Amino acid sequence: MSATTDSASTAPTQRHPSQSPDSVGIVTPQVMTFDEPFTLECNRTLPRFELVYETYGTLNANKSNAILICHALSGSHHAAGYHSVDDKKAGWWDNMIGAGKPIDTRKFFVVCLNNIGSCYGSTGPASINPDTGEVYGPDFPLVTIKDWVRTQAMFSDRLDIEVWHAIVGGSMGGMQALQWSVDYPTRLKRCVIIASTPKLSAQNIAFNEVARQSILSDPDFNEGYYLKAGTYPRRGLILARMVGHITYLTDEAMRAKFGRDLKSGKFMYGYDVEFQVESYLRYQGERFSENFDANTYLLMTKALDYFDPTRGYVNDSTEPTTSQNSHDNSDNEQDRHALTQTLERTECRFLVVSFTTDWRFAPERSREIVDALMATHKPVSYVNVDAPHGHDSFLFDIPRYFDAIRGFLTAK
Numbered sequence: 001m002s003a004t005t006d007s008a009s010t011a012p013t014q015r016h017p018s019q020s021p022d023s024v025g026i027v028t029p030q031v032m033t034f035d036e037p038f039t040l041e042c043n044r045t046l047p048r049f050e051l052v053y054e055t056y057g058t059l060n061a062n063k064s065n066a067i068l069i070c071h072a073l074s075g076s077h078h079a080a081g082y083h084s085v086d087d088k089k090a091g092w093w094d095n096m097i098g099a100g101k102p103i104d105t106r107k108f109f110v111v112c113l114n115n116i117g118s119c120y121g122s123t124g125p126a127s128i129n130p131d132t133g134e135v136y137g138p139d140f141p142l143v144t145i146k147d148w149v150r151t152q153a154m155f156s157d158r159l160d161i162e163v164w165h166a167i168v169g170g171s172m173g174g175m176q177a178l179q180w181s182v183d184y185p186t187r188l189k190r191c192v193i194i195a196s197t198p199k200l201s202a203q204n205i206a207f208n209e210v211a212r213q214s215i216l217s218d219p220d221f222n223e224g225y226y227l228k229a230g231t232y233p234r235r236g237l238i239l240a241r242m243v244g245h246i247t248y249l250t251d252e253a254m255r256a257k258f259g260r261d262l263k264s265g266k267f268m269y270g271y272d273v274e275f276q277v278e279s280y281l282r283y284q285g286e287r288f289s290e291n292f293d294a295n296t297y298l299l300m301t302k303a304l305d306y307f308d309p310t311r312g313y314v315n316d317s318t319e320p321t322t323s324q325n326s327h328d329n330s331d332n333e334q335d336r337h338a339l340t341q342t343l344e345r346t347e348c349r350f351l352v353v354s355f356t357t358d359w360r361f362a363p364e365r366s367r368e369i370v371d372a373l374m375a376t377h378k379p380v381s382y383v384n385v386d387a388p389h390g391h392d393s394f395l396f397d398i399p400r401y402f403d404a405i406r407g408f409l410t411a412k
Contacts, residue, residue: 016085022098023090024056024081024105029121032113032158038151044141047130051155052121053077053113056097057105059161066161067103067409068152068188069093069112070169070176073244073300074292076120079112080105095397102405108165116151117143117299125295126227138224138295145172145307149179153187166190166409170394171361172300175307178369182309185347192405194353195394197365198339198372199308204360207247208301214239215294224295233294238285240297245284250357250390310338313345340372350380351408353401355393381408 018025032051039045054077059066069079071092080097082090097103097110114122117140125140156164167188169177174196181191200208215221218236222229273279350373354366363384373380383404387393393401 016082017090018082018085018087022100023094024098026084027054027056027078027081027091028083029054029077031121032155034151034154040141040147041144042142046116046123046141049116049123049151050121050127051113051116051123051151053111053155054079054081054091056080056110057108059109059159063161064163064165065107066109066111066159066164068156068164068167068180069097069103069110070148070152070167070173071112071115072169072171072173073304074288075173076118077112077114077122078120080110093395095395096402096405102402103168103409104406107410111159113152113155115143115148117296117303119293119296124293125224125299126293135227136295137227140295140299142299142302142306144303145175145179146183146311148303149176149183152176152180153184156187162187164188166192168192168194168405169196170194171196171391172304175304175309179307179309181346181348181350182313182342185345188348190351190408191346191348192351192353192408193366193369195355195358195361195366195391196369197361198368199335200305201365205305207243208305211240211243212298212301214243215298221294224298226294232289234289237289237292237294237297238282241285241288241292242281245281247360248391250359250388252357253388253390256388310335310342313342314338336368336372339368340375343369343372343378344376346373346378349408350378351404352380352382353394353404354382354384355387355389355391355401356384357388358391358393360391 017023029052032053033048034050035048037045037047038049071077071079075092078091079093080091081094091097095101097105099106103110114120116122117124119126125136125138127136128134129136129139164187167177167180169175169192171194174193177191177193178196178198180188215233215236218233220226220231221233221236222231226232273282352366352370354363356363366382366384370380370382383400385393385398385401387396387398387401389396
C-alpha cells in the first residue's frame with residue numbers, strides 16, 4: 001500500500017502549456033484611455049475611447065525592438081500566451097509569437113492591440129456611449145482601417161515608440177500594415193503583409209454583403225438595439241460565420257477533412273444535420289455567435305469593403321472611383337497606377353506573403369502590391385507558400401512561411 005502511495009505522490013504533474021519555455025506565459029490585458037475627441041473618416045466624433053492591448057517580451061533601452069501586431073476580423077489583442085492556468089486556449093497567433101518562434105520575444109517587444117469597434121474590450125458597439133449613458137449599439141459610427149491606424153499611431157505616441165521595428169498583420173491585419181506604410185512612412189522599418197490585398201474585389205464585397213444581410217434580416221436583430229431589447233441575432237450571426245468560414249477554406253481541405261461523410265452513417269431524409277461538413281459549419285457558427293457581437297461584425301466587414309490605401313493620395317481624391325472602366329480591381333490599369341503612385345510614399349522594407357490555395361485573397365492580389373513596390377524600386381521580398389489550408393493558412397505552422405518571417409525580421 002505504501003509503495004502505491006509513494007508512486008502516486010512522485011508521479012509528475014502535467015504542466016500547463018503556459019509553462020513551456022517557448023510560451024510567453026500568463027499575460028494580463030491592459031487598457032489605454034484616450035480622453036480627447038477623435039474624429040473618424042465618416043466625420044463623426046468619438047468623445048473618448050479605450051484600447052485594450054497585450055505586450056510580450058521586453059522593450060530595449062532605445063525602443064528600437066518593438067513589433068506591432070495587427071489583428072484580423074475576428075481577432076483581438078490576445079495574440080499569444082494564456083490569461084490564466086485554467087485557460088485552455090492560447091492567443092490566436094501563439095505559434096508565431098514566443099521565445100525562439102518566428103516573432104522571437106527574446107529579441108523583440110511585441111504589442112497587439114484590439115481595434116476600436118471590436119467587442120473584445122476596446123470601445124465599440126457594446127460600450128457605453130458617454131453622451132447618452134446607454135450602450136452604443138447601432139449608433140456606434142462606422143470606422144475604417146485608416147481610422148484604426150491613426151489610433152495605433154496615437155497609442156505608439158503614448159508608449160513613446162517613434163519607430164516600429166516592424167508592423168505585421170495577416171488578412172485584415174495586413175491591410176493595416178500596408179496603410180501604416182503609406183500614412184506613417186517614417187515610423188516603421190519593416191512591413192509584413194500576409195494573405196492580404198490592396199482592396200477588396202467585387203466578389204469579396206458580395207460575400208460580406210450576404211453575411212451582413214443574414215444578420216440584418218434576423219428578427220432578433222431589432223435594428224441593432226438587441227441588447228436593449230434583451231434579444232440577440234444568434235441565427236443571423238451563425239449564418240454570417242458559416243458563409244465566411246467557407247471562404248477561408250478550400251475544396252481540397254474540406255474534402256480531406258470531411259469528404260461526404262455522414263454523421264450517423266445513413267441518410268435521414270430531413271433538413272437536420274446529416275453530413276459531417278454541415279455539423280462542422282454549424283458548430284463553428286454556434287461557437288462564434290457566443291463570443292462575437294453582431295454590430296461589430298457588420299462594422300468590421302464594412303471596414304474591409306472601404307479599404308483602399310490610395311484614397312486621399314491620388315489626385316487629392318477622398319472618394320472611391322466610380323468610373324465604368326474600374327469594375328475589375330485586379331486588371332484595371334487605373335488601379336495599378338494609383339497603387340504604384342501611392343506606394344511611392346513608403347520608406348520601409350516589405351515582406352509580402354501569399355498562399356497558393358487562398359482564393360479569398362488570392363496570390364495575384366498580393367502580387368499587385370509587390371508589382372507596385374517594384375515599379376517604384378522599393379525593397380520588397382515576396383513568398384508564395386504552398387499550403388492546403390486556404391485563407392486560414394496564415395494561422396498555421398508552415399516551415400517555409402515561418403522561416404520567411406523569422407529571416408525578414410532579423411535581417412540586417
